[in-house]
Amino acid sequence: MTITDRPVDNGVNVQALLDARGALSAAPEAAQFTWRASCTWRNGTHSQSTVADFTGLGAEQHHRTTYDFDVDHPECFASEDNGATPVEYVLVGLVGCVTAGVAAVAQLRGIQLRSVTATIEGQMNVLGILGADPEVRNGFESILLRFAIDADASREDLEAVIAQSQKRSAVFDIVTNPTKVLVELT
Amino acid sequence: MTRTTAVVIGAGHAGLAMSRCLTERSIDHVVLDRGEVANSWRTQRWPSMRLLTPNWQTRLPGHDYAGDDPHGYMPVAEVVATLSRYARLISAPVRTATTVRTVCAAPQGFEVHADDGLRCAQAVVLATGACSLPAIPGAADGVPPSITTLTPLTYRDPGRLPAGGVLVVGASATGVQLAGEIHRSGRPVTLAVGEHVRLPRTYRGRDIFWWLRATGLLAERYDQIDDLTRARHLPSPQLIGTPERTTTDLNTLAAQGVRIVGRLGRVTDGVAQFSGSLANTCALADLKMNRFLNRADEWATTSGLDDELRPPHRYAPTRIDPRAPLQIDLTSGEITTVLWATGFRPDHSWLGIPVRDRTGHIRHDGGVVTGAPGLYLLGMPVLRTRASTYIHGAAMDSEALAGHLHDFLSSQRRSHPAASWAGADRHR
Numbered sequence: 001m002t003i004t005d006r007p008v009d010n011g012v013n014v015q016a017l018l019d020a021r022g023a024l025s026a027a028p029e030a031a032q033f034t035w036r037a038s039c040t041w042r043n044g045t046h047s048q049s050t051v052a053d054f055t056g057l058g059a060e061q062h063h064r065t066t067y068d069f070d071v072d073h074p075e076c077f078a079s080e081d082n083g084a085t086p087v088e089y090v091l092v093g094l095v096g097c098v099t100a101g102v103a104a105v106a107q108l109r110g111i112q113l114r115s116v117t118a119t120i121e122g123q124m125n126v127l128g129i130l131g132a133d134p135e136v137r138n139g140f141e142s143i144l145l146r147f148a149i150d151a152d153a154s155r156e157d158l159e160a161v162i163a164q165s166q167k168r169s170a171v172f173d174i175v176t177n178p179t180k181v182l183v184e185l186t
Numbered sequence: 187m188t189r190t191t192a193v194v195i196g197a198g199h200a201g202l203a204m205s206r207c208l209t210e211r212s213i214d215h216v217v218l219d220r221g222e223v224a225n226s227w228r229t230q231r232w233p234s235m236r237l238l239t240p241n242w243q244t245r246l247p248g249h250d251y252a253g254d255d256p257h258g259y260m261p262v263a264e265v266v267a268t269l270s271r272y273a274r275l276i277s278a279p280v281r282t283a284t285t286v287r288t289v290c291a292a293p294q295g296f297e298v299h300a301d302d303g304l305r306c307a308q309a310v311v312l313a314t315g316a317c318s319l320p321a322i323p324g325a326a327d328g329v330p331p332s333i334t335t336l337t338p339l340t341y342r343d344p345g346r347l348p349a350g351g352v353l354v355v356g357a358s359a360t361g362v363q364l365a366g367e368i369h370r371s372g373r374p375v376t377l378a379v380g381e382h383v384r385l386p387r388t389y390r391g392r393d394i395f396w397w398l399r400a401t402g403l404l405a406e407r408y409d410q411i412d413d414l415t416r417a418r419h420l421p422s423p424q425l426i427g428t429p430e431r432t433t434t435d436l437n438t439l440a441a442q443g444v445r446i447v448g449r450l451g452r453v454t455d456g457v458a459q460f461s462g463s464l465a466n467t468c469a470l471a472d473l474k475m476n477r478f479l480n481r482a483d484e485w486a487t488t489s490g491l492d493d494e495l496r497p498p499h500r501y502a503p504t505r506i507d508p509r510a511p512l513q514i515d516l517t518s519g520e521i522t523t524v525l526w527a528t529g530f531r532p533d534h535s536w537l538g539i540p541v542r543d544r545t546g547h548i549r550h551d552g553g554v555v556t557g558a559p560g561l562y563l564l565g566m567p568v569l570r571t572r573a574s575t576y577i578h579g580a581a582m583d584s585e586a587l588a589g590h591l592h593d594f595l596s597s598q599r600r601s602h603p604a605a606s607w608a609g610a611d612r613h614r
Binding site: 028142156159160163164166167172173175176177178 | 448449451452454459461462463466469470473476477508544
């Protein structure tokens with residue numbers, strides 16, 4: 001009988017990430033990234049955004065392909081519902097970011113994941129965006145992200161994985177902390 | 187100009203410990219301080235402050251705690267008295283009221299320019315400490331001028347604060363201690379909580395520092411720590427030294443009425459905005475505390491001490507009030523004072539030797555400054571071990587670095603016999 005010690009593989013190249021951390025600490029200018037998207041209004045509340053390239057590692061970088069996103073509002077908002085709402089894209093961004101972090105942190109900690117599913121909900125009082133109540137903010141009042149994880153690890157270890165993935169998440173930081181936003185007319 | 191083999195800058199616990207170690211090795215030296223012995227302890231600490239470490243742990247080279255309260259926590263006035271006594275005991279060659287203006291490289295060592303003149307030295311020890319200046323976040327720029335702002339270096343007691351609410355920014359040792367003290371004075375306190383280290387004051391009947399030492403954590407060497415940068419920037423644990431040995435954590439502060447909010451992100455148009463990550467920040471701290479308590483329990487079992495110690499237990503998770511505000515208008519009059527308990531940074535601005543990295547930190551290998559043979563750094567967090575942050579750890583570091591300094595001087599004499607200083611010649 002042979003005992004095989006199967007290495008943990010969540011499909012995350014942790015060594016590459018650790019190498020990048022070392023390399024970028026030594027060359028801080030290469031760590032400066034600019035992410036971008038472009039948007040064209042179609043009609044009504046419908047717009048199409050495109051993501052194709054970004055700047056980082058001291059050069060212009062390209063996605064493997066161009067990604068398009070239809071943004072619209074649902075029919076109950078008297079719109080045509082050609083795509084997800086902007087706030088749903090925020091939820092998609094947040095859950096995608098923290099889920100990627102779960103895989104990476106689990107890999108780093110030697111935890112083999114079998115399945116990870118998540119649901120994310122953002123609570124919003126639309127009286128804010130309708131301008132109907134000045135006491136109500138436009139954005140989410142709160143966001144609830146729930147993970148179901150099947151893995152060879154204790155509940156405490158998994159709690160630590162999702163805590164660490166929040167700590168290292170860009171979108172979690174963007175959503176929970178103020179960011180300076182400038183909007184100009186060119 | 188005078189010649190001295192070594193100059194120690196700073197006559198606090200670290201500088202005095204180094205002085206004693208140099209004297210033991212017959213290395214001619216002088217200790218310079220801008221004020222008196224223990225100047226920072228004397229002038230830049232609030233009077234009710236006590237050490238985080240228990241008295242039995244407050245050791246200096248050749249000097250153990252000999253008082254009648256080994257399990258107590260030394261008030262800052264007693265720290266000053268102890269260090270002053272120690273300076274006399276070891277006959278430390280201290281020049282007080284002598285401010286160092288610059289230290290620069292010289293052909294055979296260093297030039298130390300101070301108020302009282304120029305000294306040339308083969309070795310210089312930077313022992314001015316890690317807490318010379320308050321580290322204040324950029325968010326401070328937006329605080330309206332109507333607000334009184336203080337740092338732990340200028341805070342004395344709550345009675346000197348204006349009436350009204352106080353926003354304490356930072357929930358490490360300083361922040362939780364001062365939040366509690368100010369809140370008890372009748373000024374309602376809001377505590378902005380970022381990343382922190384939660385630890386109970388005592389566990390299973392023993393002080394937490396007993397456990398940190400017993401489990402070997404404090405002795406972990408700098409070159410064995412995975413993420414040394416992180417370890418060196420870790421906030422001080424949420425601890426307070428009181429005669430009652432009470433634990434002060436966010437739950438106890440909240441129960442006293444302190445309002446807990448997230449990390450201060452920005453102040454925009456007079457409105458302070460707090461991070462929505464408070465729940466995760468607290469979850470991380472709870473998990474980390476429990477990991478240490480697990481390690482402590484495993485150590486106790488392995489060491490066969492379970493019968494001697496009280497049974498293991500766990501602390502309630504940090505409770506977050508779901509109504510915690512994400513913003514407070516600092517122009518509303520609700521808050522009259524902001525206290526920046528956001529940490530400290532060293533002040534080596536007078537060091538005119540290019541030994542800093544791009545973030546402005548002095549590059550060093552366990553206190554041996556990189557690229558400047560004969561230059562040493564002392565009294566910094568996790569300098570050589572995790573204990574370095576505390577008085578006894580800085581004292582142990584002094585022993586190690588004094589040994590290195592001694593070897594350095596010997597190697598200098600071997601390679602440049604003609605360049606030996608008069609002071610060094612005496613020791614042959």
